Amino acid sequence: EVGAAGRIYLVDVASGDYTEVELTGTTNRWPRWSPDGSQIAFEARRGERWQVYLYDVASGSERLISDGTRHDRWPSW
Secondary structure, three states: OEOHHHOEEEEOOOOOOEEEOOOOOOOEEEEEEOOOOOEEEEEEEOOOOEEEEEEEOOOOOEEEOOOOOOOOOOOOO
8 A cells, every 4th residue: 555755556456556646745654444445544744744634535635634733643444
């Protein structure tokens, strides 16, 4: 799931083919799949603090879900 330099990839287990998840910024890590497989929670540092974001696999959109008042890290479901 995680490649070099904080990139996140989706990997097809059967074929080994992979695609990079297009995310804002370059420091994205600790990806965690949602139980239903529709989203990926991950931490990213964009500015002064680490924050938790969600990536929606179907739409390709991402959104901030932590409040930005402190370092939020190591997402889990």
